[in-house]
Amino acid sequence: MIEWLALSTVPKGPMLLCVPFAGAGPSAYRDWPDELPGIEVRAAYLPGRERRFREQPSRDIAALTADPQPLVELVEGRRYALFGHSFGALVAFELCRTARRHGLPAPEALLVSGCRAPDLPARQLTYDLPDDAFVRSLDDLGGTPPAVRANRELMELLLPTLRADFAAAQTYRFRAEPPVTTPITAFCGQDDPGVPVEDMTGWARHSHGEFDLQTLPGDHFFIAEHRTRIATAARAALFAPRPERRIETVASTPQHRAAGDRAGSAFPNSAREN
Template sequence: MTGTAVRDAAGWLDNRFALPEPRFRLLCLPFAGGSATFYADWAPLFSSTVELVPVQLPGRGALMGLPPAASIAEMADAIAPVAAASDVPVALYGHSMGAIVAFEVARRLQAAGRAPVHLFVSGRPGPRIVRPERPVSDLPRAEFVAMLRDYGAADPEILDNDGLLDVLIPMMRADFRAVETYRRPAGPPLECPVSAWAGLDDEEAGPDLMRLWEEETTGAFRLDCLPGGHFFLLDHHERIVTAVHRRLEAGR
């Protein structure tokens, strides 16, 4: 814990896909500026044994009225107690910023004696690497919006709507600032298996950088590479879900 007041994250979990008797609960963390809806298409692809729980970070979607988190630690401090209260084993998936949030939640769960059964990550180098090399959170508005277009995740209709941008840009800046200021704290590696995916054309987190996640676990590590750039998982989510499901069921 960071020593600051911990926010109540009970309302951050999107429980639309709750199952009666799951064997595993998979918490999914979004990229910077992203929302829980990013993972909605994954839910029907899992069997009745894996319950998908997208995490809605404050400042977007149904939590638009809440101030965004100021740091990765603030996000993880809030999410970890809710995850620890799960009545079934928890696994974590995070893409880009979400990978670091998932990692920090996993560290907190392990320290509390409630280690996750698996950490799945994509789109973000191992946490010992500082990213991005060039801060973007304080860019002038026009340059910031141009960066979001290049980023490739934001809906062009949103980026063309000045009124909506007035509402969303503060949250997006906060997310990018959280990434820019993150530094991996000292501490032991994870004990759970870690699975990583890399886009072959991802300039931010290609295969060599994603391989650095192997340093973060004493458990099994696996890296899979798929065609595409930073958001390669948009075209390959069925393949990723299949792998996640199989590895959870196999316990490795």
């Protein structure tokens, strides 16, 4: 189950729910409240990291996001947006769909960065490489602090969670549903070695709302230099005037099932639920 750690508190105010990248915990977003005054910032606490280190990390994004209860406790009566980077973007996307399946208010925005569109397969599989090769693949992406990378014992402790997160992202299979109505803003690093711009344009297929793609200088971890840009998009969504809250549902009528089938047919790499 996902837990949500409050990094700042704004009672009854708008919230930004952030999902970390592979191997990371809530501390990855500890400085983000500085960019978001008036917005409560919460970060996903996933099994296998920081104080949940002894828990088994999940290798299945669908299973990780299936329980709506953590969202129910947070979002009723509040405006919120979801943000995720890399592995976290797929988790945020599935949380958006979990909210819809269970009749919860839809987020004002889904903000994703450094991640292929959900219906696309991973460009490469690295999660099951031997340790040395897997660590070299992490080096190619950057993002691992030099002090951590130089500490062999620490790296050995972190590898199981990193492998689990990479397995979850790289083996993720999109399950066909109608696109969400939540607007999507996607952020891409110009020099990201693993996620080229064309892999991010596909996010447009997954929303009936507005879609915006912003390409920024940097590699896979460009968010370290551009969190202000992401915060600006979050503020714009959370403080935009809106007459009423949206509640989406995935109806079970034959018409809606047919609509879902038509949507799924646009995604040749998707896997349908049985």
